[in-house]
Amino acid sequence: MTRDAEGTEAMESLYPFLYSRQTDLAAVLDQVRQSTMDKAREITALRATVLQQDRTRLAECADAMAAAFATGGRLLAFGNGGSSTDSQDMASLFLSPSSGERPLPAFGLTNDIAVVTALCNDIGFDVVFARQIEAWGQRGDIAVGLSTSGNSANLLRAFDAAHERGMVTVGIAGYDGGKMAELDSIDYLFVVPSPSVHRIQEAQTTVYHALWELTHATLAAAR
Amino acid sequence: MASPASGSELVDAVFGRRAEPVQDLADQADTVARTCHAMALRFHQGGKLIVFGNGGASTDAQHVAVEFVHPVIVGKRALAAVSLTADVATLTGVANRLGLSEVFVHQLRFLSVPADIALGISADGECENVLSGLRCARERGLLTVALTGGDGGRIARDDGVDHVLVAHSDDPRVVKEVHVTTYHILWELVHVFFEHPGVLDEEVAS
Numbered sequence: 001m002t003r004d005a006e007g008t009e010a011m012e013s014l015y016p017f018l019y020s021r022q023t024d025l026a027a028v029l030d031q032v033r034q035s036t037m038d039k040a041r042e043i044t045a046l047r048a049t050v051l052q053q054d055r056t057r058l059a060e061c062a063d064a065m066a067a068a069f070a071t072g073g074r075l076l077a078f079g080n081g082g083s084s085t086d087s088q089d090m091a092s093l094f095l096s097p098s099s100g101e102r103p104l105p106a107f108g109l110t111n112d113i114a115v116v117t118a119l120c121n122d123i124g125f126d127v128v129f130a131r132q133i134e135a136w137g138q139r140g141d142i143a144v145g146l147s148t149s150g151n152s153a154n155l156l157r158a159f160d161a162a163h164e165r166g167m168v169t170v171g172i173a174g175y176d177g178g179k180m181a182e183l184d185s186i187d188y189l190f191v192v193p194s195p196s197v198h199r200i201q202e203a204q205t206t207v208y209h210a211l212w213e214l215t216h217a218t219l220a221a222a223r
Numbered sequence: 224m225a226s227p228a229s230g231s232e233l234v235d236a237v238f239g240r241r242a243e244p245v246q247d248l249a250d251q252a253d254t255v256a257r258t259c260h261a262m263a264l265r266f267h268q269g270g271k272l273i274v275f276g277n278g279g280a281s282t283d284a285q286h287v288a289v290e291f292v293h294p295v296i297v298g299k300r301a302l303a304a305v306s307l308t309a310d311v312a313t314l315t316g317v318a319n320r321l322g323l324s325e326v327f328v329h330q331l332r333f334l335s336v337p338a339d340i341a342l343g344i345s346a347d348g349e350c351e352n353v354l355s356g357l358r359c360a361r362e363r364g365l366l367t368v369a370l371t372g373g374d375g376g377r378i379a380r381d382d383g384v385d386h387v388l389v390a391h392s393d394d395p396r397v398v399k400e401v402h403v404t405t406y407h408i409l410w411e412l413v414h415v416f417f418e419h420p421g422v423l424d425e426e427v428a429s
Contacts, residue, residue: 047241
């Protein structure tokens with residue numbers, strides 16, 4: 001240890017410029033380590049908040065979803081950007097579970113790029129989900145829309161279209177819920193209250209994972 | 224249908240399962256920091272990020288790509304990133320001709336350059352095509368990074384992977400959630416190194 005320290009000192013006097021940059025690197029690495037630990041703490045605290053706030057509603061929503069699946073309903077999931085990947089993940093989790101659970105019918109409304117770009121090009125981005133729901137959503141199906149802001153115009157239109165058709169509507173939003181919180185067309189709204197878009201998405205993932213697990217538990221209990 | 228009381232208990236159990244694996248990620252903060260630094264060096268050298276995975280992880284690959292290309296935080300620079308799961312024509316074409324094991328290797332062979340970063344995501348660390356993609360990337364001189372879960376699997380034990388972050392849980396949903404936090408952190412903290420350009424010089428890198 002002492003010999004290393006002496007060696008480092010000698011090298012430092014020979015190459016002071018290089019060593020000051022290494023000190024910088026050590027400081028930046030330290031900052032990044034600390035930030036990593038802070039973010040881990042944040043997401044765990046946020047999940048605890050969501051659980052506190054939505055424990056009962058999650059169970060109720062899963063019961064409604066299970067009832068819909070039990071009578072032939074299908075799940076249609078949608079979102080933009082990172083939330084589009086979450087909606088595709090959610091649909092695939094229901095349709096093709098990796099750990100042997102019963103597959104349930106589900107579609108991601110961002111999966112077909114031909115449909116998405118056709119609607120965007122011919123009509124506009126605001127109708128990209130609503131038109132798909134109008135085309136083949138049915139009474140008893142489930143519509144799940146994910147948005148961090150809660151303000152995406154194409155989600156708002158989709159919830160209205162789904163509600164009109166008698167679908168079960170589930171909204172997963174962030175911050176204060178945005179405009180999704182003002183809609184009458186969302187049956188079950190889950191709002192992840194955080195100022196960080198990243199932490200919001202991470203807790204939203206837990207929300208839809210919980211809905212999937214609870215839906216299966218309800219379906220199993222009903223058998 | 225289940226009674227609300229038992230449903231609520233199950234909700235508690237589901238949420239409770241997340242805390243420990245997240246703490247475990249915090250315990251890997253040193254690996255996270257070194258991975259961010261190595262990735263920042265590659266971006267600094269003009270490399271791009273190439274992401275791949277199967278099933279749910281294919282959506283994570285696309286999420287990572289959009290995260291880097293279109294930053295959600297105003298003022299952060301856009302970085303080149305591509306998911307190997309978005310081109311369904313190539314994916315199914317290669318799978319049909321050569322098998323699913325070749326879908327990522329094929330794209331890496333023709334789309335990557337040595338300065339790039341390969342990020343493979345596998346919930347159990349056992350995906351054959353992710354492992355062979357990472358090995359191919361390593362041979363071509365790319366930086367290789369893996370996000371795995373469970374006990375880390377074959378991918379975590381492979382010599383061809385430079386940086387491995389393991390989400391220690393047997394529940395693939397929990398693993399996925401830890402992965403989302405991990406790649407959000409990787410994205411955000413790569414940018415910290417750009418704010419200190421001195422630490423991206425080659426002398427410091429070696």
